[in-house]
Structure formats: C-alpha cells, structure tokens
Amino acid sequence: MEKEKNRHSFSGSIGFVLAAAGSAVGLGNIWRFPYLAAKDGGGLFLVIYLILALTFGFTLLTTEIAIGRKTKQSPLTAYGKLKEKWGFLGILACLVPVIIMPYYSVIGGWVVKYLLAYLTGQGASAAADGYFTGYITGTAEPLIFMVVFLLVVAVIIYRGVNHGIESFSKVLMPLLLLMVVGIAAFSLTIHATDESGVTRSGLEGFWIYVIPSFKGLTVKGFFTVLLDAMGQLFFSLSVAMGIMIAYGSYVKDDANLVKSINQIEIFDTAVAFLAGVMIIPAVYTFMGREGMEASGPSLMFVSLPKVFSSMGRIGNLIGALFFAMVLFAALTSAVSVMEAVVSSFMDQFHMSRAKATVLEALIALAGGVLVCLGYNKLYFDIVLPNGAHAQVLDIMDYISNNCLMPLVAIGTCILIGWVVTPKTIIEEAEKTGCKFGRKQLYIVMIRFIAPALLVILLLKSIGILTI
Numbered sequence: 179m180e181k182e183k184n185r186h187s188f189s190g191s192i193g194f195v196l197a198a199a200g201s202a203v204g205l206g207n208i209w210r211f212p213y214l215a216a217k218d219g220g221g222l223f224l225v226i227y228l229i230l231a232l233t234f235g236f237t238l239l240t241t242e243i244a245i246g247r248k249t250k251q252s253p254l255t256a257y258g259k260l261k262e263k264w265g266f267l268g269i270l271a272c273l274v275p276v277i278i279m280p281y282y283s284v285i286g287g288w289v290v291k292y293l294l295a296y297l298t299g300q301g302a303s304a305a306a307d308g309y310f311t312g313y314i315t316g317t318a319e320p321l322i323f324m325v326v327f328l329l330v331v332a333v334i335i336y337r338g339v340n341h342g343i344e345s346f347s348k349v350l351m352p353l354l355l356l357m358v359v360g361i362a363a364f365s366l367t368i369h370a371t372d373e374s375g376v377t378r379s380g381l382e383g384f385w386i387y388v389i390p391s392f393k394g395l396t397v398k399g400f401f402t403v404l405l406d407a408m409g410q411l412f413f414s415l416s417v418a419m420g421i422m423i424a425y426g427s428y429v430k431d432d433a434n435l436v437k438s439i440n441q442i443e444i445f446d447t448a449v450a451f452l453a454g455v456m457i458i459p460a461v462y463t464f465m466g467r468e469g470m471e472a473s474g475p476s477l478m479f480v481s482l483p484k485v486f487s488s489m490g491r492i493g494n495l496i497g498a499l500f501f502a503m504v505l506f507a508a509l510t511s512a513v514s515v516m517e518a519v520v521s522s523f524m525d526q527f528h529m530s531r532a533k534a535t536v537l538e539a540l541i542a543l544a545g546g547v548l549v550c551l552g553y554n555k556l557y558f559d560i561v562l563p564n565g566a567h568a569q570v571l572d573i574m575d576y577i578s579n580n581c582l583m584p585l586v587a588i589g590t591c592i593l594i595g596w597v598v599t600p601k602t603i604i605e606e607a608e609k610t611g612c613k614f615g616r617k618q619l620y621i622v623m624i625r626f627i628a629p630a631l632l633v634i635l636l637l638k639s640i641g642i643l644t645i
C-alpha cells in the first residue's frame with residue numbers, strides 16, 4: 179500500500195495524452211500507414227481503419243490503460259495482481275519491449291545519422307544509390323549512433339515520469355504535429371516534369387491517397403484490406419507490449435479515462451493520415467506510381483532521400499525537417515518501450531529507477547550490438563515461416579511483433595472477457611462518474627470479436643494464413 183502511494187503520476191490528463199500519443203505515434207505511422215493506404219485502395223483503407231479504430235482499437239487501448247490504473251502496477255506484475263494464475267501473461271508482455279528496445283535503438287540511430295546528413299547539407303550523398311546499405315553494413319558508425327539514441331532515451335527515463343517522460347512529450351509532440359502539418363501542406367503544392375515530359379503534381383497524389391478505389395475489388399481483396407488495417411492499427415496503438423499498462427498506472431484516479439483514450443486515438447490517427455499527405459504526394463510527384471510501392475526502411479532511407487534531392491535547394495531543408503520529425507516520433511516511442519521494462523524491474527525487484535534504467539540500457543546495448551553485427555560480421559540470411567528474408571533485426575521483430583504481441587493481446591482478451599469479466603474495466607473507467615458510452619460494444623468486442631480478429635492476425639503473421 180505504501181508503495182502505491184509513492185508511485186508517481188502524470189500531472190494531468192494533457193501530460194498523459196501526449197505521452198501515450200508519443201508512444202503510439204512512431205515509425206509505423208510514417209513508414210507503413212501511407213504505404214498500406216496507397217496499396218489498399220486509398221480512401222477504402224482509411225474508412226476501414228477508422229471503423230476499426232473506434233471499435234477494435236478502442237477496446238484494446240481502454241483495456242490496457244484501465245488495467246494499469248486499476249492495479250497501479252507495471253506490466254510484469256499487473257496481470258498477476260488482477261488474477262494470480264495469469265501472472266505469466268505479464269512475463270510475456272514484458273518480454274516484448276525487452277526484445278524491441280535494442281532494434282528500435284538501432285533504427286533510431288539510423289534516423290540520427292540521416293538528420294545529421296541533412297543538417298550538414300549532405301542530402302545529395304544520402305540520396306545516392308547504395309548509401310543506406312553502405313551505412314548499415316559499416317562497423318563503427320551504426321554502433322555509435324545507436325548508443326547516442328539509447329543514451330538520450332535512458333536519460334529521459336532516469337529523470338522519471340514527470341520530469342522525464344511527461345515534460346519531454348509536452349514539448350516534442352506539439353512540435354511534431356506542427357512539422358507534420360507544415361511538410362504535408364508543402365507536399366500539396368509541388369509539381370514536377372519527368373524526362374518523358376509527364377508533369378505530375380502533389381495534389382494528384384493526394385487524390386490517389388484519399389479517394390476510395392474499388393477497382394477490381396474482390397472478397398479476398400477486401401479481406402486483405404481489413405487485415406492490413408487491423409495489423410497496422412494493432413501495432414500503431416502500442417498495445418500488447420505492456421506500455422499502455424505502465425502509462426495507465428501513472429494516471430490519477432480522478433482523470434476521465436474514456437476522454438483521454440479518444441484523444442490518444444485521434445492524435446495517432448491524425449498523424450498517420452497526415453504522414454500520408456506528406457509522403458504520398460511527394461513520392462508520386464517525383465517518382466510516379468512505382469515509387470509508391472516502397473515501405474519500411476527502404477521508403478524512409480532510400481526513396482524519400484531521392485525525393486528530397488529532386489526538390490532542388492529546398493530539399494535539404496525539407497529533409498532536415500522530415501528527419502527531425504521522425505526522430506521525435508521515434509524518441510517518444512522508444513521512451514515508452516524503455517519505461518515498460520524499467521517500471522517492471524522497479525515493481526518486481528524493488529529496484530531504484532536509476533538501477534533499473536542502467537540495467538535495461540545495458541540489456542538494450544548488448545542486443546543493439548548484436549543487431550548491428552547482424553548486418554556486418556554476423557551476417558546471415560534465413561527465411562522466416564512467413565516467407566520473409568531475415569537478419570538479426572528481422573528475427574527480433576518477427577518474434578515480438580508477429581508472435582508475442584498477438585498472443586499477449588489474445589490472452590488479455592480472454593482474461594478480461596471471461597475470467598475477471600469486462601465489468602472490471604468498465605467500473606474502472608467509470609470510477610470518476612464519467613460515462614463509458616460504448617459499453618455493450620466493448621463487452622461484445624472483448625469477449626468475441628477482438629480475440630477472433632487477433633487469432634486471424636496471429637495466423638497471418640506467422641504465415642499459416644495467406645491472404
């Protein structure tokens with residue numbers, strides 16, 4: 179009891195919403211959402227994503243934040259406090275951020291490197307063929323930048339919930355929003371003529387992004403769109419990895435949970451949508467439709483630098499702004515990942531924040547070194563059960579995102595839906611007299627629909643289902 183009283187909390191709901199949105203808004207919003215939207219029929223994907231956010235996403239996010247606030251525990255110990263026999267789910271949930279932190283830091287390091295390249299006016303070399311591969315297969319630099327990124331995250335975590343996570347998010351998230359809006363607006367104004375004399379404009383690219391396309395849509399195609407949207411949403415909300423439980427445990431008892439959850443979802447979805455407005459028109463204008471087929475690291479570190487260099491002199495500035503924005507998104511996400519582990523160490527082993535931070539930073543460092551070596555001395559190429567070629571980074575990503583996260587989410591739905599019953603969550607959310615609103619929807623979602631969707635997602639992720 180004494181311990182719970184000493185637990186820090188966010189100073190108010192704005193701090194909580196911005197920190198949680200900081201976690202949710204990450205690389206996925208920028209390098210995956212726009213690509214999926216362009217591939218899956220533009221507006222059609224957007225509409226399905228929105229419907230899922232209001233139902234499936236709302237259910238998962240509410241559940242985790244309420245578990246955190248109710249138990250006042252970090253993920254490792256929260257599940258056991260709800261129901262002793264389910265403590266194992268806490269171990270699985272905590273394992274996810276332990277695995278993610280190292281490779282997220284390596285990617286964060288790549289972003290730092292690109293930001294520096296643009297700030298020092300070397301955008302043209304960053305756009306050259308082979309620059310990215312040359313960089314990540316190097317020996318020292320990827321390691322150094324990974325350490326820089328990791329250190330910044332560790333310092334923020336060491337400073338604690340209020341002086342670290344909250345104050346940092348309160349500065350970075352509004353700035354990030356401003357930058358995304360600015361770059362998106364710029365993207366809509368550009369046009370260019372290619373060698374064959376075809377002129378394309380940002381505005382045309384924008385329409386490709388938002389107008390629903392039903393051309394050649396089959397039932398199977400519809401399911402692909404549905405599953406893509408669901409997988410993206412699931413990853414984007416930072417659920418099933420203990421983060422939202424940890425952040426929920428810092429929410430004051432008198433805060434309006436439902437309202438905050440809606441705001442977090444709106445922030446996350448708005449940034450994902452705007453990332454599309456920023457990227458799709460620019461890629462379309464300078465590279466045509468083929469350029470829109472890239473996603474993930476190759477979109478961010480190969481295609482976009484080429485787009486920036488086609489913009490002429492302003493390209494360096496736009497590139498610098500873009501990578502600063504990506505860095506902010508990556509930092510606030512990485513902070514949440516580390517906090518999920520550090521808070522777990524603190525609650526389980528009664529460690530001080532300082533010790534827990536150093537321990538987790540060392541674990542991440544060791545893993546990060548392995549990831550970097552995976553492109554260099556330890557290089558190998560294996561094929562995963564879902565058919566993807568993989569090195570160390572991809573294997574870690576596969577285990578955490580494709581296997582563990584869906585499993586944790588399915589376990590959480592069963593625990594809440596059938597063992598401790600949805601009432602536990604609804605009562606927690608309504609504790610302060612605020613109205614839950616979608617109560618019936620929540621019960622049906624958590625008991626039946628969400629676990630069913632998650633099982634399908636798991637089967638698809640591990641390559642058993644091929645839609």
Ligand code: PHE
Pocket residue numbers: 201202203204205206207278282413414415416511512514515
């Ligand atoms: N939710 C983040 C995104 O959409 C990703 C993330 C991954 C956040 C891992 C935290 C931890 O990009």
